[in-house]
Amino acid sequence: MNKPCLSFWERDTFFSDISFTIIGSGIVGISSALKIKETHPNEKVVVLEAGMIPSGASTRNAGFACFGSVTEVLDDLSHMPEDEVLALVEKRWKGLQKLQKRVGKELEWTTCGGYELFMENEEDIYKDCCDAIPIFNKKLSSIIGRNDIYVNKDIEISKFGFKGVKHLIKNQAEGSIHTGKMMSRLLEIAKNKGIEIYNGAKVVQLENSSIGVEILLQDGRVLKTNKVLVATNGFAKLLLNNIDVVPARNQVMITKSLYNLKVKGTFHYNEGYYYFRNVGDRILFGGGRNLNPLNEQTNEFGTSSEIQNHLLEMMKEVILPNTPFEVDMWWSGILGVGKTKKPIIKKINENIAISVRMGGMGVAIGTLVGEEGADLLI
Numbered sequence: 001m002n003k004p005c006l007s008f009w010e011r012d013t014f015f016s017d018i019s020f021t022i023i024g025s026g027i028v029g030i031s032s033a034l035k036i037k038e039t040h041p042n043e044k045v046v047v048l049e050a051g052m053i054p055s056g057a058s059t060r061n062a063g064f065a066c067f068g069s070v071t072e073v074l075d076d077l078s079h080m081p082e083d084e085v086l087a088l089v090e091k092r093w094k095g096l097q098k099l100q101k102r103v104g105k106e107l108e109w110t111t112c113g114g115y116e117l118f119m120e121n122e123e124d125i126y127k128d129c130c131d132a133i134p135i136f137n138k139k140l141s142s143i144i145g146r147n148d149i150y151v152n153k154d155i156e157i158s159k160f161g162f163k164g165v166k167h168l169i170k171n172q173a174e175g176s177i178h179t180g181k182m183m184s185r186l187l188e189i190a191k192n193k194g195i196e197i198y199n200g201a202k203v204v205q206l207e208n209s210s211i212g213v214e215i216l217l218q219d220g221r222v223l224k225t226n227k228v229l230v231a232t233n234g235f236a237k238l239l240l241n242n243i244d245v246v247p248a249r250n251q252v253m254i255t256k257s258l259y260n261l262k263v264k265g266t267f268h269y270n271e272g273y274y275y276f277r278n279v280g281d282r283i284l285f286g287g288g289r290n291l292n293p294l295n296e297q298t299n300e301f302g303t304s305s306e307i308q309n310h311l312l313e314m315m316k317e318v319i320l321p322n323t324p325f326e327v328d329m330w331w332s333g334i335l336g337v338g339k340t341k342k343p344i345i346k347k348i349n350e351n352i353a354i355s356v357r358m359g360g361m362g363v364a365i366g367t368l369v370g371e372e373g374a375d376l377l378i
Helices: 008-012 027-039 070-079 082-107 123-144 154-160 179-192 233-238 305-319 362-375
Strands: 018-023 045-049 114-119 150-152 165-171 196-199 203-209 212-217 222-230 246-255 266-269 274-279 282-287 327-337 344-347 352-356
Touching: 018 027, 018 212, 027 045, 027 179, 027 352, 027 362, 045 222, 070 082, 070 123, 082 123, 082 179, 082 362, 114 123, 123 150, 123 165, 154 165, 179 196, 233 246, 233 327, 233 352, 246 305, 274 305, 282 305, 344 362, 352 362
Parallel strands: 018 045, 018 222, 045 196, 114 266, 222 352
Antiparallel strands: 114 165, 150 165, 203 212, 212 222, 246 282, 246 327, 266 274, 274 282, 344 352
């Protein structure tokens, strides 16, 4: 059976004279498309998305407006030079501010603070963090605009009803957002500016030439464009083999409504591998890919009983030890990770660039990463 090709009418209207094509309609992809359209309003900008809606992590994350717990920043310092870590935190913070300004009230930003949990057997880790707090507060004060970013909050442990938690450190500048409304608004803004977004358009191959790029879709159609930005994060290796991006699946649950819920705010544990928050009177809880990292290096959505059972056990034993709960639903998202958390923003050739590897911080860093990728092509 022959595969479909573009009709004359399609080629002459929908897919004619495309100046810029963005692959991926998540935070990074839409941010890059907006930057291009705002810089070159008369150029045709097209976004291709494989799913019905953004299908990687932009609509499937936990809705944390975070830029780094103490253990996360310490871990970053063990893999990256200090100046790069500080630059990365700055990019996350500035990205959050840009996202908030662009999306507006639909983001439902709440500066509730981000708490990091330390269990009874983690006294040494906690001490290292306490030693780092004054240093981090001083070094990050000029970036965040306050000198009390990280503070000890052991006094608040009892109000949350946790079990086995001995210490809390709070990042007072972090908060929460509504992921779905954020992405819906970004898509609306893009369409209102004349950016064309095509869903169900899975790209399988890019062919570069001296006059532009041919884009082969899974259904056999071929589109032509002048420039391409790959913004598919965890799925980037399906198009470009020689890049340090590994897909990482994160599994998430949300409970049904809970009576008199004590847990309010956003919370991290174990270098950010576990995270939970309240969504109204529910608890959203996710993570645990560090239990079986090789198995979770996949671009296939789904869940595993090993991680599900572990998250349920933590919920029963630590987060809601005295509160019966029912799980309403499970889902998963695909992150893009690598040897470091520094994003990859570079040109592959004259016509193709990439903006990928958010390292689990796509909400914070995605806006700037998208704009910087756009700058490479305009």
